[in-house]
Amino acid sequence: xxxxxxxxxxxxxxxxxxxVVAMAMCVVYIWxxxxxxxAVFDLSYLYILxxxxxxxxxxxxxxxxxxRGHNVPWYDxxxxxxxxxxxxxxxxxxxxMMWGWDVKAPTTATVLAAILWVIAIEGARRAAGLPFALFxxxxxxxxxxxxxxxxxxWAKSYSVSRVINFHFFGHEGFVxxxxxxxxxxxxGYMVFAMAIQxxxxxxxxxxxxxxxxxxxxAGSAKTAIIASGLFxxxxxxxxxxxxxxxxxxxxxxxKEGFPAHFAAAVETCASAGGVYMPPVMGAIAFLxxxxxxxxxxxxxxxxxxxxxxxxxxxxTQVDAYAARTKMVPPQANADDRPKVMHVLLDNFPILVSxxxxxxxLFVMYWETWAPWIATAVMxxxxxxxxxxxLSLRGFLAxxxxxxxxxxxxxxxxxxxxxxxASFTLTGVAYSLPYTLTALAGGNLNVMLIVGxxxxxxxxxxxxxxxxxIFLAIVLCPSxxxxxxxxxxxxxxxxxxxxxxxxxxxxxxxxxxAAGLAGASPMRTGFQxxxxxxxxxxxxxxxxxxxxxxxxxxxxxxxxxxxTCALGLTLMSAAIEGYVWRIGVINIPMRVLLVxxxxxxAMPNTSTDILGAGIVVVVIGGxxxxxVVTR
Numbered sequence: 001x002x003x004x005x006x007x008x009x010x011x012x013x014x015x016x017x018x019x020v021v022a023m024a025m026c027v028v029y030i031w032x033x034x035x036x037x038x039a040v041f042d043l044s045y046l047y048i049l050x051x052x053x054x055x056x057x058x059x060x061x062x063x064x065x066x067x068r069g070h071n072v073p074w075y076d077x078x079x080x081x082x083x084x085x086x087x088x089x090x091x092x093x094x095x096x097m098m099w100g101w102d103v104k105a106p107t108t109a110t111v112l113a114a115i116l117w118v119i120a121i122e123g124a125r126r127a128a129g130l131p132f133a134l135f136x137x138x139x140x141x142x143x144x145x146x147x148x149x150x151x152x153x154w155a156k157s158y159s160v161s162r163v164i165n166f167h168f169f170g171h172e173g174f175v176x177x178x179x180x181x182x183x184x185x186x187x188g189y190m191v192f193a194m195a196i197q198x199x200x201x202x203x204x205x206x207x208x209x210x211x212x213x214x215x216x217x218a219g220s221a222k223t224a225i226i227a228s229g230l231f232x233x234x235x236x237x238x239x240x241x242x243x244x245x246x247x248x249x250x251x252x253x254x255k256e257g258f259p260a261h262f263a264a265a266v267e268t269c270a271s272a273g274g275v276y277m278p279p280v281m282g283a284i285a286f287l288x289x290x291x292x293x294x295x296x297x298x299x300x301x302x303x304x305x306x307x308x309x310x311x312x313x314x315x316t317q318v319d320a321y322a323a324r325t326k327m328v329p330p331q332a333n334a335d336d337r338p339k340v341m342h343v344l345l346d347n348f349p350i351l352v353s354x355x356x357x358x359x360x361l362f363v364m365y366w367e368t369w370a371p372w373i374a375t376a377v378m379x380x381x382x383x384x385x386x387x388x389x390l391s392l393r394g395f396l397a398x399x400x401x402x403x404x405x406x407x408x409x410x411x412x413x414x415x416x417x418x419x420x421a422s423f424t425l426t427g428v429a430y431s432l433p434y435t436l437t438a439l440a441g442g443n444l445n446v447m448l449i450v451g452x453x454x455x456x457x458x459x460x461x462x463x464x465x466x467x468x469i470f471l472a473i474v475l476c477p478s479x480x481x482x483x484x485x486x487x488x489x490x491x492x493x494x495x496x497x498x499x500x501x502x503x504x505x506x507x508x509x510x511x512x513a514a515g516l517a518g519a520s521p522m523r524t525g526f527q528x529x530x531x532x533x534x535x536x537x538x539x540x541x542x543x544x545x546x547x548x549x550x551x552x553x554x555x556x557x558x559x560x561x562x563t564c565a566l567g568l569t570l571m572s573a574a575i576e577g578y579v580w581r582i583g584v585i586n587i588p589m590r591v592l593l594v595x596x597x598x599x600x601a602m603p604n605t606s607t608d609i610l611g612a613g614i615v616v617v618v619i620g621g622x623x624x625x626x627v628v629t630r
Contacts (some may be wrong), residue, residue: 004060004404011072015059016396019403022052026187030368044091046175046183050414051087054123055080056407061126079119086116090168102170103162110161113168120174120418123411132412132462139470140167140418146426152435155426166425173421174414178469181286182413185296187406188371189280192357193234194402195375196350198394199382202244204347205230210252211340218322220256221263224249225270225314232274234354236282238501238509241271242516250517257327260519265527267517268510269314272501272532275464276307276494279358283409284468284497288490291472296367302487302549305557306495306538309548309565313534313572320576324584349388353378416466423473433477444482448540451475452496459500467497485546495539502528502535530575534568537601545603563608567600570615582622592618 007015028035029045040048058079059072072080089112090097101109117140125133143163146155158166167173209226213219227249232241246267253263275282278300285303289296344351357374360366366373382388390398423429436447451471458467471493479489501509504525514524529536541564542548547556548564573579574593585593592614599611 005062005072007059008071011059012396012400015056015403016399018052018056019399019406022049022403022406023187023191025049025052026183027372030184030188030372041094042180043097043171043175044094046179047087047091049179049183049187050175050410051084051091053403053407053410054083054087054119054414056403057123057127057411058083060404060407063126079122082115083119083123086112086119097169102166105161105165105169109169110164113164114160116168116174117164117418120411120415124415127408127411128463131460132466133415135458135462135466136415136418139422140415142422142428143425146428152432152439153428155428158425163425167418167421170421172424173417176417176420177290178287178413178417178420178465179410181283181290182410185289185368186283186286186409186413188368188375189236189286190405190409191402192353192371192375192378193236193280194398194405195378196234196353197231197244198390198398198401199350199378199388200347201234201350202227202231203248204343204350206245206248207338207343207347208340211338211343218256218258218318218327220249220252221258221266221318221322222315224253224263224267225311225318228267228270229273229277229311232271233277234274234280236275236280236285238268238272238275238498239512241274242267242509242513245271246513246516250513254517257325260517261514261523261527262321264513264517264519264524265510265531266314266318268502268507268513268524268528269532269535270311271513272498272509272528272535273307273310273314275498276303276310278304278307279361283413283465284494287465287468287472288494291476292486292490295365297362297365299487300362302551303491305548305550305561306491306542309538309561309568310532310534312565313568314531316569316572317531317576320573320578320580323580324576324578346387349378349381349385352381412463412465416463416469419466419469420473429473432474433481436475436478437481444479444484444544447475447479447482448492448543451479451493452499452539455493455496456499456503459497460506464494464497468493471497479543484543485549485551487551488543488546488549491549492539492543495535499535502532504529533572533575537568537598541601541603548603559605560603564601564603567597567602567611570594570597570600572597579619582619585622589618589622 025040025045025048027033029040058076063076093109105113121133121137124136143155143158144160145157146153147157149155205227206223209223210219213222213226216222224245228241228245231245232238235241235244250263250267253266254260258266275284281300281303285299286296289299292299353374356377357370360370360373382390420429423432454471454475455467458470472490476486476489476493480486500506502525504510504522507521507525507528510525510528511521514521517524545560546552547560550557570593574585574590574597577590578584579593596611596614596618599607599614602608
């Protein structure tokens with residue numbers, strides 16, 4: 001929002017009306033309504049969304065940061081008109097397109113589609129940065145230069161017109177899988193996220209966590225973990241999460257005695273973990289359900305255990321740090337801490353809507369309707385009370401903020417579809433996975449490490465959604481073909497794609513938190529790596545042991561989950577140098593407990609037994625020596 005224009009009155013009317021019409025179209029589409037006898041088909045619906053929302057990217061986002069102001073320059077007005085008019089032209093030509101425009105279209109349509117291609121790349125640059133735009137452009141042009149690529153990347157080349165037509169008039173490109181996910185599911189969840197945020201969800205989660213844990217050791221840090229985890233599960237945006245919840249949590253942690261860089265790192269890890277936490281997670285989870293051809297609910301169920309293990313490690317580490325440094329709980333007056341019941345009653349519209357969302361999603365399995373029902377319930381309850389009622393100005397601001405977010409997101413989702421189209425048209429999507437398996441000699445460890453490093457490197461400048469789609473086409477089929485569980489493989493890519501959010505040199509979430517805390521960005525990033533150690537280990541554990549994501553025999557899960565939780569807890573405590581009921585531990589003991597914890601967390605019965613044996617010997621020996629010295 002800091003990089004958005006401060007629009008004048010006339011532009012704000014457009015910025016308010018456009019998302020309203022888009023949301024109405026989405027409701028019509030997912031509820032299968034037929035206004036005036038008009039049936040909305042997939043391609044028309046998606047291009048209508050593009051016509052309504054893509055111009056918002058050019059309305060709100062200036063071409064460069066110093067161009068902010070009330071006025072929208074002439075070149076942006078041109079982009080707004082073209083990004084509205086060309087998709088609308090395609091909608092009007094829908095019947096003619098059925099005659100094979102994806103292979104050969106009229107010259108006028110091809111030229112207009114080429115212009116839309118350029119506009120889409122510029123929108124991607126404004127929404128997600130230059131590296132993402134260049135990556136998308138390079139891959140979208142791949143069918144033109146595939147014939148000069150070496151080895152497994154070689155493919156037959158195609159003419160410019162053929163590539164343009166396939167990208168924009170077929171079902172695999174600009175309005176391919178990402179846009180289907182956006183229009184069918186994701187838009188509704190983003191509307192819910194924006195509505196619940198406008199209703200004060202950030203403060204609610206912070207107050208609730210503070211009421212539960214505010215007087216415990218490291219209470220402010222534990223409050224940050226729970227509040228940011230809950231809010232992140234709804235927003236799915238780590239950086240935005242930092243700015244919403246970190247405003248409350250970082251000053252509280254610093255006041256309790258945490259160093260600035262440590263407080264910022266805690267908020268960084270807690271916010272980054274929200275992408276893994278159901279029920280909403282991030283855009284990748286919706287794309288994953290589309291790629292796997294399964295209900296979104298199944299993705300949520302598979303993701304819940306690793307997400308809880310991630311937060312367990314973070315929780316353990318901040319508690320161990322506070323114990324080792326002898327931090328004491330704040331001795332504030334009991335009246336200063338909010339009462340749990342008061343917090344719940346004051347925010348019952350948010351609470352009820354959250355439960356409605358979960359009930360409709362997990363019990364009734366209405367994944368497309370769930371966010372709209374939950375949003376309607378929340379707004380109805382909020383408007384029924386004077387204390388929570390939105391003013392007209394507040395409601396208009398909510399619509400404008402929603403349009404801003406939806407405009408930026410559609411400028412990311414639609415171009416990402418060009419990646420799929422390029423690999424599909426050339427046939428590389430079908431041949432490359434098997435070639436990579438052969439090059440790796442069938443070695444799973446090599447393929448996993450290469451895939452993880454690719455996620456990390458690409459994540460420095462490219463959105464997680466683009467990384468996921470790229471590797472879902474190139475890497476995931478290879479790993480699945482090698483015998484790994486398909487859900488575990490796709491979750492593996494999700495976790496690895498988010499490494500760069502906390503890992504220097506480009507740890508954008510950590511750097512944002514450091515700015516709020518007044519701390520060193522790099523020091524915050526390295527501290528976040530230490531606190532978020534589970535983020536680096538869990539994807540390897542559950543991809544090799546699907547029992548951790550509730551796949552396969554339940555008895556395997558009942559063994560794998562507790563041993564992994566115990567192992568990660570021991571590791572996190574040893575990293576901070578403090579073990580509950582034992583106290584501060586020396587360096588050799590820390591090394592042994594890290595090693596034994598790693599063995600317990602690994603998905604292997606033999607290593608579980610060996611790790612448990614080391615734990616018994618180390619802790620038993622420590623306790624015995626303590627008794628003898630007395």
